[in-house]
Amino acid sequence: MGPEITELTQLKSIDFSNNGFTGSIPSELGNCNLIEYLELSQNSFTGDILESFRNLLNLRFINLYSNFMKGSIPKSLFRIPHLDTVWLVVNELNGSIPLNVGNMSEISSLWLYGNQLSGTIPSSIGNCTKLVELYLNDNQFVGDLPESLNNLEELMYLDVSNNSLEGTIQLGLGSFKQMDTLVLSFNYFRNGIPPGLGNCSSLTQLAAVRCGLTGPIPPSLGQLTQLTLLYLCENRLSGRIPPKLGNLKSLNDLQLYDN
Incomplete structure (x- = not known):
């Protein structure tokens, strides 16, 4: 996936699941601000969850299952107003769950299992x-x-x-x-x-x-x-x-x- 994806300005749905994509998710994806459905599971994507996702104000579904994403969950992800489904499972994410998780007033499914998340x-x-659905298993939570x-x-x-x-x-x-x-x-x-x-x-x-x-x-x-x-x-x-x-x-x- 390259930066040229931003030329597809009318995109509302992306499904690249079950492929062999590698490297970082291009930050330019955050410019496709009509996207509602983002399915990137079962690839070999690396790097952090993009801060530029905060621009996807129509996003309702995001699935990053089974990649090699690192770093912490950005607070900006939980500021997207209409998120219904967030699946970040089986990656290498660390740090704590952002305190603003409670901002997601429409969330019905939150899957964070199989990472290295910690804290309370x-x-x-x-x-x-x-x-x-709330799956927090297979992490390092305390308290x-x-x-x-x-x-x-x-x-x-x-x-x-x-x-x-x-x-x-x-x-x-x-x-x-x-x-x-x-x-x-x-x-x-x-x-x-x-x-x-x-x-x-x-x-x-x-x-x-x-x-x-x-x-x-x-x-x-x-x-x-x-x-x-x-x-x-x-x-x-x-x-x-x-x-x-x-x-x-x-x-x-x-x-x-x-x-």
């Missing part, structure tokens, strides 16, 4: 109230899960596994009436499973493997009658298995053992 998950993410996640009432998929998160899981998870999949595995949480999790009546998959959980399994998990998968193994859970787990008639994959 900013509480401003709770302002993204249209989020349906607590922000309580502001409770604001994301439309959230269906949350994966924060394979990080270094800690603290008590203080989420009022009963807020997540649409939640389908929750993955907390391979972190360093303290204390137990929140009883309020039993109010997430749409959950089909719950995985919390090796993440430091202690105490008993709450009987309220027996209310999750849509569950097909429940992984709680390799923790420090204690007490008896609640008889109410017998209500989980849809369950076909259960792992509770400790290692």
Whole structure:
């Protein structure tokens, strides 16, 4: 892809996925200010995410999946007003999530997994109230899960596994009436499973493997009658298995053992 792409002034959609493109994305791409859909996944692009993307004020979808992008996520990316889908996964991005992530009032899908992102998950993410999918797994995040996640009432998929998160899981998870999949595995949480999790009546998959959980399994998990998968193994859970787990008639994959 060369700078001559800016001569295509009426471009609204670019799909260069699944090719062998190399080198940096030309900064001139930021001059194609009618673009709504930018698909550059599964190539070998290198360099930073362009600051010039801030000029793409009509952009709704950006996918940089499986490239070799480096550097941090620029704050300017999260100032684009109508972004709906941001997939930056499986790159070599570092640094923290910009604090202005909460500016993305229309975002429904944010995928940042498979990078080297660090720092804490900013509480401003709770302002993204249209989020349906949030994948932060396979990074180096630390600190607590922000309580502001409770604001994301439309959230269906949350994966924060394979990080270094800690603290008590203080989420009022009963807020997540649409939640389908929750993955907390391979972190360093303290204390137990929140009883309020039993109010997430749409959950089909719950995985919390090796993440430091202690105490008993709450009987309220027996209310999750849509569950097909429940992984709680390799923790420090204690007490008896609640008889109410017998209500989980849809369950076909259960792992509770400790290692």
